[in-house]
Amino acid sequence: MTLPSTPPLLFEASRAIRLAQGALDIEAAAVLGLKNRLGSGFAKAVELILGLSGRVVVMGMGKSGHIGRKIAATLASTGTPALFVHPAEASHGDLGMITARDLVLAISNSGESEELNLILPVLKRLGTPLLAMTGRPDSTLARHADVFLDSAVDKEACPLNLAPTASTTAQLALGDALAVALLDARGFKPEDFARSHPGGALGRKLLTHVGAVMRSGDDVPRVGPQASFSELMREMSQKGLGATAVVDPAGRVLGIFTDGDLRRLVEKGQDLRQLCAADVMHRNPSTIALAALAVEAAELMELRRITSVLVIDAKGLLCGAVNSNDLMRAKVI
Secondary structure, three states: OOOOOOOOOOOOHHHHHHHHHHHHHHHHHHHHHHHOOOOHHHHHHHHHHHOOOOOEEEEEOHHHHHHHHHHHHHHHHOOOOEEEOOHHHHOOOHHHHOOOOOEEEEEOOOOOOHHHHHHHHHHHHHOOOEEEEEOOOOOHHHHHOOEEEEOOOOOOOOOOOOOOOHHHHHHHHHHHHHHHHHHHHOOOOHHHHHHOOOOOHHHHHHHOEHHHHOEOHHHOOEEOOOOEHHHHHHHHHHHOOOEEEEEOOOOEEEEEEEHHHHHHHHHHOOOOOOOEHHHHOEEOOOEEEOOOEHHHHHHHHHHHOOOEEEEEOOOOEEEEEEEHHHHHHOOOO
16 A cells, blocks of 8 residues: 655745744734723623622633633632533533533634534523623524623634634633633632642742741750850851841840851951850841741841841740741742
8 A cells, every 4th residue: 555645845944934923913913803892791791700609611612622621720710610511521411510500601713513502402491601702793602692702803823714723812812801800800819819829839929828937946046145155156056047046034036146247246356255145146136927928038038138037926936937048948939
């Protein structure tokens, strides 16, 4: 059996760049074209979703399905419970995931996806609201929808005007616009976002408290105000913080002595052997509350241009210490 020969490649660098630039121009125009078509339908969609006691169920076939998965993920991570259900699987049992308390966001550029249109009567019987995102307002999907979002584009970025390119970019942008409007209406805050992203960098910054990363107990260098200079230096060297707290008998912070303080004393040529902790400490040092976020400790260090900060409890007693290395190990900075 003779296999068909592979046509020769017609690669030309300048042509490839021109086509890529043209594709970006077409897709940018497709997204910008959505702006003037946003109106009462978009506002109604936001209002419907805000009033749900259930979830947004996103559906779409092919490339629209891939976009739908991303839209569902974006909604879910910004305060709107959402999931993706494949239309073909829906007609084979997955419709049981959808209730009258939910809303279905159906995505189809043509609005004539057979798998989607097949389940429209079932959604109607369930009483589930239908939000359609399609490029054809006269399509079956749009006509059956309670609310219609127009995602039409003039042409695809594909040179053959066949592969879904500009149309899927428009769908994705419209989904993002919906998510942004919803999170604003919900009063969604960075800490809300962090709760659904505990493993990410933002989650670590907004969910990690000082108490989780600080040094505590015997690992916190501390001396009394009458400690000799040699005792002070021994405590600093053993604990490796680059500083030591000076506390009263009850544990309240009186001051701090740091590597920088030592350097400045040496530069002055001062006789250190006769000094005690109270003589050399920096009074009223920067402290941070045990309940504070670790990122607040990082911000305090940056503001004061220091590398460590003492941690105090609600009674003002020393309970820990944290430095920039501790925060870096915890991936807070």
